Amino acid sequence: MPDIDIVTPIHPAPALPLRARLAPLLMPHRLVMAALALAALAAIVTQMNWSWLPVYLPKIGHGLLVTLVLLGSSVAAGFALALPLGAVQVTGPAPLRWLANGFCTVIRGTPLLLQLWLIYYGLGALFAQYPEIRASWLWPYLRQAWPYGFLTLTLSFAAYQGEIMRGAFAGVPRGELEAARAFGMPRLMVFRRVWFPRAVHRALPTLAGEIILQLKATPLVATITVTDLYAVITRVRQDTFLTYEPLLLLIAIYLCLSGTLTIVLRWLEGRVPSGH
Amino acid sequence: MNDATPAVEIRDLHKRFGRLEVLKGISLTARPGDVVAVIGGSGSGKSTMLRCINMLETPTAGDIAIHGEDYKMRATRDGGLEPADRKQLQRIRAQLGMVFQSFNLWPHRTVLGNVIEVPVQVMGLPRDEAVARARQVLDRVGLAAKEDAYPSQMSGGQQQRCAIARVLAVEPLAMLFDEPTSALDPELVGEVLNVIRDLASEKRTMILVTHEMGFARDVASHVVYLKDGRIEEQGPPEQIFGDPRSPHLQQFIRSIA
Ligand SMILES: Nc1ncnc2c1ncn2[C@@H]1O[C@H](COP(=O)(O)OP(=O)(O)OP(=O)(O)O)[C@@H](O)[C@H]1O
Numbered sequence: 203m204p205d206i207d208i209v210t211p212i213h214p215a216p217a218l219p220l221r222a223r224l225a226p227l228l229m230p231h232r233l234v235m236a237a238l239a240l241a242a243l244a245a246i247v248t249q250m251n252w253s254w255l256p257v258y259l260p261k262i263g264h265g266l267l268v269t270l271v272l273l274g275s276s277v278a279a280g281f282a283l284a285l286p287l288g289a290v291q292v293t294g295p296a297p298l299r300w301l302a303n304g305f306c307t308v309i310r311g312t313p314l315l316l317q318l319w320l321i322y323y324g325l326g327a328l329f330a331q332y333p334e335i336r337a338s339w340l341w342p343y344l345r346q347a348w349p350y351g352f353l354t355l356t357l358s359f360a361a362y363q364g365e366i367m368r369g370a371f372a373g374v375p376r377g378e379l380e381a382a383r384a385f386g387m388p389r390l391m392v393f394r395r396v397w398f399p400r401a402v403h404r405a406l407p408t409l410a411g412e413i414i415l416q417l418k419a420t421p422l423v424a425t426i427t428v429t430d431l432y433a434v435i436t437r438v439r440q441d442t443f444l445t446y447e448p449l450l451l452l453i454a455i456y457l458c459l460s461g462t463l464t465i466v467l468r469w470l471e472g473r474v475p476s477g478h
Numbered sequence: 479m480n481d482a483t484p485a486v487e488i489r490d491l492h493k494r495f496g497r498l499e500v501l502k503g504i505s506l507t508a509r510p511g512d513v514v515a516v517i518g519g520s521g522s523g524k525s526t527m528l529r530c531i532n533m534l535e536t537p538t539a540g541d542i543a544i545h546g547e548d549y550k551m552r553a554t555r556d557g558g559l560e561p562a563d564r565k566q567l568q569r570i571r572a573q574l575g576m577v578f579q580s581f582n583l584w585p586h587r588t589v590l591g592n593v594i595e596v597p598v599q600v601m602g603l604p605r606d607e608a609v610a611r612a613r614q615v616l617d618r619v620g621l622a623a624k625e626d627a628y629p630s631q632m633s634g635g636q637q638q639r640c641a642i643a644r645v646l647a648v649e650p651l652a653m654l655f656d657e658p659t660s661a662l663d664p665e666l667v668g669e670v671l672n673v674i675r676d677l678a679s680e681k682r683t684m685i686l687v688t689h690e691m692g693f694a695r696d697v698a699s700h701v702v703y704l705k706d707g708r709i710e711e712q713g714p715p716e717q718i719f720g721d722p723r724s725p726h727l728q729q730f731i732r733s734i735a
């Protein structure tokens with residue numbers, strides 16, 4: 203894996219006078235583009251039918267919440283799984299290495315939709331066959347769809363991120379680990395104090411992109427009856443017979459989400475010190 | 479143990495990498511206060527010998543004792559040796575400080591963080607005590623003002639001095655240097671050599687692999703010339719540099735000068 207540039211400090215642009223800063227925006231082609239964008243926005247607001255929006259707003263809010271919770275929880279759980287998946291592939295005993303490698307290859311090599319259906323219909327049916335499970339406190343949850351959506355998304359994120367962590371673990375310069383060993387650190391301490399934090403820092407720059415990919419994967423759960431944002435919008439389209447308006451809103455929301463994620467993660471990245 | 483106990487004692491050390499025998503029976507003793515300079519051509523086995531002392535490389539045969547304590551070793555299936563007692567290995571390693579050619583600082587920690595890491599984590603020193611000690615040693619190597627900097631924000635010379643401070647903070651029985659200035663820009667070599675010279679004059683035990691012959695001549699109490707995995711000649715620096723016997727050493731010194 204190439205050495206990733208982890209912190210390139212972003213120097214604040216020197217303060218220019220306001221007119222100089224505005225100048226590039228006032229070039230003719232930019233002005234034309236801005237005018238077009240404004241016109242499009244005006245048309246969208248005035249020419250299209252948005253009367254349904256207030257009625258469905260609470261449902262859309264709920265769908266957004268479901269999407270965000272699914273995203274956050276599957277990213278967190280997937281990342282936690284990715285750490286051992288990556289570490290084991292670099293340093294583990296052969297059987298574990300093969301297992302982790304096989305897992306990542308299979309998950310990354312097959313459609314997420316397929317995994318989702320296999321887990322939902324397959325596992326769901328399997329669980330239903332065991333009276334012990336049906337009798338347990340878990341059953342009210344296992345009867346719902348979201349645990350299967352969460353599980354599938356988690357495994358998927360773990361596999362992609364696990365592959366990245368494998369590279370990140372392998373890419374930590376040997377000398378840094380050797381120094382730790384030379385000072386008498388036990389193996390676990392070398393891992394905890396040097397190898398692990400260094401690998402996580404190396405993996406951070408790609409994390410934003412992976413989370414956005416995960417965000418874009420969440421609508422698939424609508425196919426197993428989880429009412430995420432996408433499912434709500436689909437519902438709106440069926441109810442109102444409108445084609446474009448709900449979809450435009452959906453695009454706008456996803457864009458806002460990925461934009462926010464990018465900004466937050468870039469800020470986080472800048473706060474993490476590291477070397478080259 | 480008294481003062482006559484060697485800080486480092488190597489007896490008939492052999493090391494092979496596969497079919498390549500790199501060390502062919504090396505015996506070497508460093509008493510407390512000795513500054514042993516190891517010189518020799520590229521590939522003669524200097525680094526390998528040094529790395530055997532703290533078991534970063536495991537010998538194929540031979541014994542190594544640190545302050546009179548032999549590493550406990552056991553035979554491996556492929557006819558080599560491996561450390562048999564992990565606890566002992568870690569305890570001995572914590573008493574040997576190594577300075578690497580490529581510094582090998584921990585880039586995710588500040589200068590201070592690098593220096594207190596081993597005292598706090600390995601030796602179990604309370605943090606404030608470790609910090610106080612770290613500030614002392616950072617002052618010694620001229621980095622007092624840099625304690626909050628990260629390694630990537632410093633020059634090579636500063637990084638290597640930080641690496642030396644990291645070693646000083648563990649108050650080692652012996653310090654091992656593997657070409658500490660070879661990765662440095664020429665104008666930064668002096669600042670690092672000066673720090674090492676200071677330490678040598680304090681009678682700290684050191685084993686120093688170096689290509690800086692003038693420096694070796696200045697600071698070493700004993701010089702060892704390695705050739706093809708054997709000690710071809712050793713003695714006080716005046717003899718090694720002033721009156722070398724072996725033709726190889728004569729040629730080596732001429733080629734460097
Ligand atoms: N891990 C290894 N695996 C295989 N061969 C090795 C290994 N480490 C060193 N060698 C070989 O052992 C020989 C001695 O290497 P060593 O690094 O000890 O030499 P050196 O005297 O330190 O040389 P230099 O002045 O270039 O640093 C070289 O031929 C080298 O290629």
Ligand SMILES: [Mg+2]
Pocket residue numbers: 524525526657
């Ligand atoms: Mg070497």
